[in-house]
Amino acid sequence: MRLELSPQLKQQQTLKLAPQLIQSIEILQLPALDLQDLISQQLEENPALELSQPDPEKATDDQEDPREDGLDEEFEKEFDHMAEMQDDWDDYLQRSHTAKRAEGEKDRKLEALNNTASKPMSIQDHLLQQFSMLEMPERIRTIGENIIYNIDRNGYLQYGLSELIDSIGSSVTLTEAEEALHVVQQLDPPGVGGRTTQECLLLQLDVKDPNYEFYRELLQHYLEDIKRNRIPHIAKKTGRGIDQVNDAIQAISRLNLRPGATYSSESAQFIIPDVIVECIDGEYVVTLENGYIPELRISNQYRQIFKDKSNDKDARLYIKEKIDRAKWLIDSIQQRRSTLYNVSCKIVEYQRSFLDKGLYALRELKMQDVADDVGIHVSTVSRAIHDKYVQTHRGIFPLKFFFTGAIKTTDGADESRVAVKHRVEKVIQNEDKRKPLSDEEIGEELRKQGVHIARRTVTKYRKQLKIPSSRRRKIY
Numbered sequence: 399m400r401l402e403l404s405p406q407l408k409q410q411q412t413l414k415l416a417p418q419l420i421q422s423i424e425i426l427q428l429p430a431l432d433l434q435d436l437i438s439q440q441l442e443e444n445p446a447l448e449l450s451q452p453d454p455e456k457a458t459d460d461q462e463d464p465r466e467d468g469l470d471e472e473f474e475k476e477f478d479h480m481a482e483m484q485d486d487w488d489d490y491l492q493r494s495h496t497a498k499r500a501e502g503e504k505d506r507k508l509e510a511l512n513n514t515a516s517k518p519m520s521i522q523d524h525l526l527q528q529f530s531m532l533e534m535p536e537r538i539r540t541i542g543e544n545i546i547y548n549i550d551r552n553g554y555l556q557y558g559l560s561e562l563i564d565s566i567g568s569s570v571t572l573t574e575a576e577e578a579l580h581v582v583q584q585l586d587p588p589g590v591g592g593r594t595t596q597e598c599l600l601l602q603l604d605v606k607d608p609n610y611e612f613y614r615e616l617l618q619h620y621l622e623d624i625k626r627n628r629i630p631h632i633a634k635k636t637g638r639g640i641d642q643v644n645d646a647i648q649a650i651s652r653l654n655l656r657p658g659a660t661y662s663s664e665s666a667q668f669i670i671p672d673v674i675v676e677c678i679d680g681e682y683v684v685t686l687e688n689g690y691i692p693e694l695r696i697s698n699q700y701r702q703i704f705k706d707k708s709n710d711k712d713a714r715l716y717i718k719e720k721i722d723r724a725k726w727l728i729d730s731i732q733q734r735r736s737t738l739y740n741v742s743c744k745i746v747e748y749q750r751s752f753l754d755k756g757l758y759a760l761r762e763l764k765m766q767d768v769a770d771d772v773g774i775h776v777s778t779v780s781r782a783i784h785d786k787y788v789q790t791h792r793g794i795f796p797l798k799f800f801f802t803g804a805i806k807t808t809d810g811a812d813e814s815r816v817a818v819k820h821r822v823e824k825v826i827q828n829e830d831k832r833k834p835l836s837d838e839e840i841g842e843e844l845r846k847q848g849v850h851i852a853r854r855t856v857t858k859y860r861k862q863l864k865i866p867s868s869r870r871r872k873i874y
Contacts, residue, residue, distance in 0.1 A: 422730040426737060427781040430670050430690045433731070437692060440727055446700040446720035447727065450693035521553060521590070521658040522546055528585045541570060541578035545591065553590040553658025554598065555579070589657035596621055602653045612638070612646055624650070629874040640874050671789035673742045673797070675753070682753055684743050686735055687789075694731070696724050734782075737774065741782045744768045745800050752800075753790060758821075760814040762804030807848045818849055819859045826865055834868040 428436065440447055525546045534542070544566055550556050557565075559575040583591040583601055592598030599617050603610055616624065620632050624647055633643045674685050703709055704717045745768065751759035765783075769776040783797035804812035825843045829835045835843065837856040844851060865871075 421726055422733055423781060425727075425730040426734045426778070427784040428734075429785045429787075430672050430687060433734075434690050434692075437694065437727075437731075440724075444720050444724055444727075446697050446717060447694060447724040448697045450695040519661055521549060521551060521661040524661050525549065525582065525585050525590065529582070532581065534581065537570075538574060538578045538581070541566065541575055542582055545575075545579055545582050549582075549591060549658065551658055551661075552656040553587065553592070555591050555593045558593070587654070587657040587660060589654055592657075595655065598655070598657065599650065599653050602657070609646060609649070612636075612642075613650060616643075616646055616650065627870045627872060644874065669787050669794060671794055672738065672786040673788040675742075675746055675788060675790045677753070677791060682746050682750065684739065684746055686739055686742075688735070691731070694724070694728050696721055696728075737772075737778065737782050738786070740772045740774075741768055741779055742788065742797070744771050745788075745797065749800050753792065756792065758817050760800070760802065760817050762812045762814050763801050765801055805849060805851060807850075813849060815859075818844070818851065819863060821847065821849060822856060822859045823863055823865070826860070826871070829871075831871065831873040834871040836868050 425433065425436070441449070526543065529539075529542055529546060541562075544562055545555065548556050548562060559572060559579065563570045563572065563575055579591060585591075589598045589602040592601055596617055600614065603613050603617075607613070615636065616632070620635070623632050629640060629643055629647075632638075633640050636643070638646075670690060671687055674687055676683050676685070700717050700721060704714050704721065707714075745763070746753070748763050748767070749761060751761060765776050765779045769779045772779070783801075786797050787794050788797055799816070802814045802816050804814050805818055807813050821844055822840060825835065825840050837860065838853045840860075841851060841853050841856045844856070860867075
């Protein structure tokens with residue numbers, strides 16, 4: 399058998415996504431704030447794209463389709479004076495830019511900087527501010543500053559003193575390190591500088607409290623028993639009454655497990671709903687929250703420059719590309735609005751009973767059901783609801799919340815898993831806390847209500863709801 403390399407022709411069909419379609423898919427799954435960032439970026443990069451100003455007299459011109467301006471015409475003529483035309487082109491853009499500034503156009507970069515939140519004070523900044531005001535030997539100050547820089551955002555010291563001594567690199571003794579740590583642990587907030595949860599809580603105890611010794615004993619010797627709710631065992635070992643132990647645990651539970659979290663540099667995540675559902679005259683009306691998404695248009699100035707065939711060919715080709723990109727972006731945003739609106743309307747139609755009655759009435763819903771009704775692919779539904787929220791009179795929910803499986807009831811009806819979870823939570827809320835129900839007993843209560851689920855399903859739902867076991871829920 400002879401092996402050799404030789405060129406061959408092969409004809410085959412392949413499926414490739416056009417750049418416009420890829421852009422449309424990416425924009426569809428962006429939430430409102432991310433889309434706003436993308437638009438801001440495109441406004442900076444694409445000179446043919448600009449914000450649409452409400453002007454009734456120019457509304458017709460602003461909405462002119464750039465395809466009708468001869469964007470797809472061939473460029474027939476070359477120009478003899480390219481350098482001269484380029485100077486005229488640069489001159490024109492400079493006048494245009496100056497005119498815009500003269501009309502009071504805001505500097506977007508300056509505006510963005512002005513709207514940027516200032517950096518919050520970190521736990522290290524807060525501690526160093528206090529530490530610098532204390533008098534101490536310079537050696538202890540150096541060690542203390544190293545300790546502060548190694549405190550995490552929750553207020554805990556991340557490393558042991560022996561490791562910190564090695565990192566300082568000088569002849570620091572363990573005694574000096576302990577002295578510096580003691581100074582740091584006296585700073586505000588109480589509990590900062592603790593190396594363990596136990597030490598953090600101990601640092602927060604008030605030595606003037608008449609129960610200080612008892613609280614200290616509980617934290618030093620019975621912290622694990624407290625976690626496991628072994629109240630009778632603690633009472634027996636300490637010689638105290640059940641009520642005394644309960645009161646002490648109640649006091650300890652008010653201590654802060656994360657004393658540094660108040661000064662965390664993490665900013666709060668705000669939820670901006672993309673869809674708003676309002677009940678008007680007994681009907682639910684769906685609207686899109688477009689306040690954060692500016693209206694865009696293609697610059698008329700760039701249209702005119704492109705139409706003028708006396709301009710440089712390369713310049714006109716450049717403008718054509720930018721106008722095409724702007725058109726694709728505007729079309730993609732419009733497509734996103736249309737798809738999101740249609741999907742949201744269908745979700746509201748399916749889940750009207752939830753809007754009327756609450757969680758108990760949430761229906762089973764699959765993405766395929768919505769896709770079939772709207773006439774789009776199920777993957778498009780998935781992208782449309784990705785990381786987006788809806789505001790209703792019952793609260794703000796992620797759109798994915800409304801897609802859930804169901805469990806059959808005794809009367810043959812379907813009840814959503816979210817509704818069943820809510821039933822589990824209600825049963826636990828109404829139980830006798832001195833005799834809390836086991837997962838098997840919770841399942842029996844649900845069966846009385848017509849919902850048949852296994853004990854392991856109850857356990858799974860209870861854990862998802864972050865509800866402790868019956869042993870840890872018991873009140874003595």
